[in-house]
Amino acid sequence: MAQTPFMEVNQAIAQGGGGDLNACVQCGLCSAVCPWREVEGEFLSRLMIRQGQLGLEGYESDEVLFGCTTCKKCVLNCPRGVDIIGVMRAMRSLSVEAGGVPETLKAVLGSAHANGNPWSEPREKRMEWARGLEVPAFGPDKEYLLFLCCTSCYDQRSQGIARSLVKLLNRAGVSYGVLGPEQNCCGESVRKIGDEALFQKLAGGNVKLFNAHDVRKIIVTSPHCLETFSAEYSELGGEYEVVHASQLLAGLYREGRLPLLGRTRGKVAYHDPCYLGRHGGVFEQPRQALAACGAQVLEMNRSREFSLCCGGGGGRLWMETPAEKRFSLLRVREAAEVGAEVLATACPYCVSLLEDSRKTAGLEDLKVMDICELLAQDLS
Amino acid sequence: MSMNKPTQFDVLVLGGGIGGLQAALELAEQGFSVAVVERDASIGGKMIRLSKVFPTLDCASCITTPKMAAASHHPGITLFTLCELGKVERKEGLLSARLVQLPRHVDEDKCIGCRQCEYGCPVYVPDQEQAGLTARKAIYIPFSNAIPQLAVLDPDNCSLCGRCAKVCPTGAVDYAQPAREFTITGRALILATGFKLMTDYPERAYGPASRQPNLITSLEMERLLAPHGPYMRVLRPGDGKEPDSVAFIQCAGSRDINKGVSYCSRVCCMYAIKQAMLLSGSLPLADITIYYIDIRAFGKNYEQFFQNAKAMGIEFVKAKAMVVGQNAEGGVDLVYDDMESGEGAKRRSHDLVVMSLAMLPGCDSPPMAEVLAGPDGFIKSVSPKLAPGLTSQEGVFTCGAAAGPKDIVDTIVEAGHAAQEASIYLAFQGKGRAAA
Numbered sequence: 001m002a003q004t005p006f007m008e009v010n011q012a013i014a015q016g017g018g019g020d021l022n023a024c025v026q027c028g029l030c031s032a033v034c035p036w037r038e039v040e041g042e043f044l045s046r047l048m049i050r051q052g053q054l055g056l057e058g059y060e061s062d063e064v065l066f067g068c069t070t071c072k073k074c075v076l077n078c079p080r081g082v083d084i085i086g087v088m089r090a091m092r093s094l095s096v097e098a099g100g101v102p103e104t105l106k107a108v109l110g111s112a113h114a115n116g117n118p119w120s121e122p123r124e125k126r127m128e129w130a131r132g133l134e135v136p137a138f139g140p141d142k143e144y145l146l147f148l149c150c151t152s153c154y155d156q157r158s159q160g161i162a163r164s165l166v167k168l169l170n171r172a173g174v175s176y177g178v179l180g181p182e183q184n185c186c187g188e189s190v191r192k193i194g195d196e197a198l199f200q201k202l203a204g205g206n207v208k209l210f211n212a213h214d215v216r217k218i219i220v221t222s223p224h225c226l227e228t229f230s231a232e233y234s235e236l237g238g239e240y241e242v243v244h245a246s247q248l249l250a251g252l253y254r255e256g257r258l259p260l261l262g263r264t265r266g267k268v269a270y271h272d273p274c275y276l277g278r279h280g281g282v283f284e285q286p287r288q289a290l291a292a293c294g295a296q297v298l299e300m301n302r303s304r305e306f307s308l309c310c311g312g313g314g315g316r317l318w319m320e321t322p323a324e325k326r327f328s329l330l331r332v333r334e335a336a337e338v339g340a341e342v343l344a345t346a347c348p349y350c351v352s353l354l355e356d357s358r359k360t361a362g363l364e365d366l367k368v369m370d371i372c373e374l375l376a377q378d379l380s
Numbered sequence: 381m382s383m384n385k386p387t388q389f390d391v392l393v394l395g396g397g398i399g400g401l402q403a404a405l406e407l408a409e410q411g412f413s414v415a416v417v418e419r420d421a422s423i424g425g426k427m428i429r430l431s432k433v434f435p436t437l438d439c440a441s442c443i444t445t446p447k448m449a450a451a452s453h454h455p456g457i458t459l460f461t462l463c464e465l466g467k468v469e470r471k472e473g474l475l476s477a478r479l480v481q482l483p484r485h486v487d488e489d490k491c492i493g494c495r496q497c498e499y500g501c502p503v504y505v506p507d508q509e510q511a512g513l514t515a516r517k518a519i520y521i522p523f524s525n526a527i528p529q530l531a532v533l534d535p536d537n538c539s540l541c542g543r544c545a546k547v548c549p550t551g552a553v554d555y556a557q558p559a560r561e562f563t564i565t566g567r568a569l570i571l572a573t574g575f576k577l578m579t580d581y582p583e584r585a586y587g588p589a590s591r592q593p594n595l596i597t598s599l600e601m602e603r604l605l606a607p608h609g610p611y612m613r614v615l616r617p618g619d620g621k622e623p624d625s626v627a628f629i630q631c632a633g634s635r636d637i638n639k640g641v642s643y644c645s646r647v648c649c650m651y652a653i654k655q656a657m658l659l660s661g662s663l664p665l666a667d668i669t670i671y672y673i674d675i676r677a678f679g680k681n682y683e684q685f686f687q688n689a690k691a692m693g694i695e696f697v698k699a700k701a702m703v704v705g706q707n708a709e710g711g712v713d714l715v716y717d718d719m720e721s722g723e724g725a726k727r728r729s730h731d732l733v734v735m736s737l738a739m740l741p742g743c744d745s746p747p748m749a750e751v752l753a754g755p756d757g758f759i760k761s762v763s764p765k766l767a768p769g770l771t772s773q774e775g776v777f778t779c780g781a782a783a784g785p786k787d788i789v790d791t792i793v794e795a796g797h798a799a800q801e802a803s804i805y806l807a808f809q810g811k812g813r814a815a816a
Contacts, residue, residue, distance in 0.1 A: 025673060025674075026719065027631075027673045027699065027700035028699040028716060028717025028719055029699075029700040029702060029717075030717075031716075031717035031725050032699070032700070032701060032714075032715040032717055032725060033702050033715075034725075037704075037715050037725050037727070042724075044717060044725060046717045046719065047717075047719070047724075076638060077585065077638060077639065077702075078638055079631065079635055079637065079638060079639070079640070079673075080637065081637045081638055301588055302587070302588070305587075306587040
């Protein structure tokens with residue numbers, strides 16, 4: 001069937017940050033390495049790029065246009081070095097600007113706009129996670145700003161990560177503080193969803209706030225915050241030294257500042273979060289931190305840069321994926337297959353989805369834990 | 381090394397593959413004295429290890445062996461095998477190459493190549509000349525048509541039982557033979573150091589899925605197809621099964637700026653098509669698939685060769701395939717985006733998969749420090765269009781895959797050109813080429 005190319009679409013994608021679009025030679029390796037192949041998903045990045053190159057229709061459905069989890073596996077494999085995530089983002093932007101947003105994401109974007117978080121929670125409850133804990137406020141005397149992922153601020157399961165990290169930081173004597181409810185969501189997922197204007201608003205607000213407090217160094221619990229703070233905030237005038245909790249903890253342990261007992265028993269499999277591993281290039285420190293608590297660290301077949309995405313990036317965390325088509329389900333089964341008692345990770349999104357799939361899979365003997373939680377349990 | 385070999389030559393040729401031998405023969409025929417330095421125990425390079433050559437389907441051994449023999453018997457050519465190259469320097473107008481000859485543990489002057497030592501040796505070792513698929517002895521002639529036909533003892537595996545020394549009719553075995561360092565000089569130098577395959581690509585691109593026996597390199601497939609290969613027929617390495625389906629993954633490292641190299645390796649399309657054709661002959665019932673990004677059939681009669689392969693029923697699939705694992709029957713699982721059918725991504729298994737790996741320079745850096753390499757690591761031609769054999773150093777020439785991925789035809793032509801440039805240089809040395 002003959003189709004007529006519509007090159008204005010190509011140009012619009014290129015102008016919207018997807019300029020690599022035309023470097024693609026259509027080898028299809030991106031489609032082949034995509035985690036959607038594990039569950040017979042509909043999303044084919046090669047086809048979507050082709051349609052974008054020629055301005056053809058056919059990619060507009062939620063499961064295609066909003067299928068990409070931005071796990072970066074294709075980007076690391078692309079023989080032409082195409083920034084495939086940038087192309088996806090630009091193609092989504094065209095749709096989002098015209099109001100084409102999946103229903104479930106509308107609420108997320110609306111909440112981020114109104115409340116500064118994607119979870120439809122009131123802004124003023126942002127610090128509730130810290131109730132009953134000694135959490136210093138950030139000020140000129142503090143070395144680090146502790147910035148918590150919205151998920152760890154509001155989600156009850158995820159609050160455990162925040163609370164554990166604070167205990168560890170207090171015991172290690174780290175000079176840190178937090179800012180109040182005026183903080184926004186980092187905006188990483190919002191940008192990947194394609195709402196560039198909202199990202200600018202959220203990130204712009206944060207940069208203004210951070211700069212007003214003269215923030216230089218930031219500790220984050222989410223690798224998604226890590227990515228956007230370190231790689232994207234500089235566009236808005238925010239230059240910070242950003243460190244992920246797992247990196248900081250590994251360093252503190254090495255310096256002898258973490259009074260760990262090393263009494264954690266059992267086998268722990270480590271799941272590399274996409275944004276910490278493939279995006280951030282952090283592979284060793286989380287493993288070092290795990291080993292510090294005495295655990296026997298196991299490797300799953302797919303580890304480090306070959307890690308399997310949990311399915312939560314690129315806005316997918318808030319989209320409906322049938323239980324049997326979730327990558328996280330494959331992942332918890334993989335952990336059980338290698339004999340792990342704990343599936344440890346270092347990302348609030350991964351924890352949420354893995355925890356969910358652990359229940360779906362009925363793996364009652366497997367625990368899903370963040371590295372911060374494991375280490376806090378092992379404090380003397 | 382034999383003590384009575386000369387050490388001063390008109391031309392030094394580094395590399396005893398087909399390019400180096402062709403250049404050496406052309407110079408020797410003009411009356412120059414030539415030294416050929418080879419790292420292996422035999423000359424012949426990659427070509428002697430091939431099955432057949434494209435697009436003529438000539439037997440590689442049959443056409444390489446006469447060249448090797450001619451070089452070996454030519455009074456103007458001296459072979460230095462098992463020689464690692466140290467430094468190459470220019471001293472008082474001469475090019476001097478420091479060589480380290482690894483011990484053969486067999487006296488070159490005494491050995492008559494009778495193989496009594498090999499027959500007597502009780503130690504079996506995987507034979508890397510046959511992709512490790514068959515065994516050789518700890519003392520052995522490298523392969524049947526190796527030149528020189530001299531035994532070499534592998535000290536890492538020798539049990540020092542003494543049997544070879546006992547059976548040797550000429551008393552050539554010398555367990556205590558040391559490595560020997562010496563210098564040879566020439567007035568001109570030809571760098572013909574060839575290529576190697578990017579063997580670390582699979583691990584980087586496929587991760588744990590790369591570790592499986594039936595995922596092999598293109599040079600290993602050459603051995604499986606060679607008339608004097610490991611099995612005399614095509615069997616897959618993992619379990620000796622005759623494969624019912626064989627696939628080729630093209631651009632495995634080539635044209636890949638993330639996991640490989642940015643350039644095209646030029647020969648892989650054609651050798652994969654050739655191997656596919658040969659497989660159709662030896663396994664008439666097998667399905668043969670070539671996964672490719674583009675087919676580059678650039679040479680004389682190459683396009684027709686490609687069309688013939690299609691007409692023979694070889695399946696060409698436009699997709700870069702990903703190796704994802706091993707199936708229960710030992711086959712290799714691939715995933716690819718079947719874009720031509722429009723049916724979306726597919727998972728498919730093949731009994732045996734061949735990776736057409738990228739070609740890398742044979743030497744990590746040019747053998748002479750002053751000779752420049754290009755950004756791709758291959759030796760830089762300063763006049764790439766009109767005199768590709770000229771390097772950045774006067775009197776130093778290059779040919780074949782040392783200067784960039786190249787097939788045999790182009791290597792032969794370039795070797796002749798390099799020899800001619802060297803000959804002109806020697807005739808007018810010191811006066812500059814303009815004087816000619």
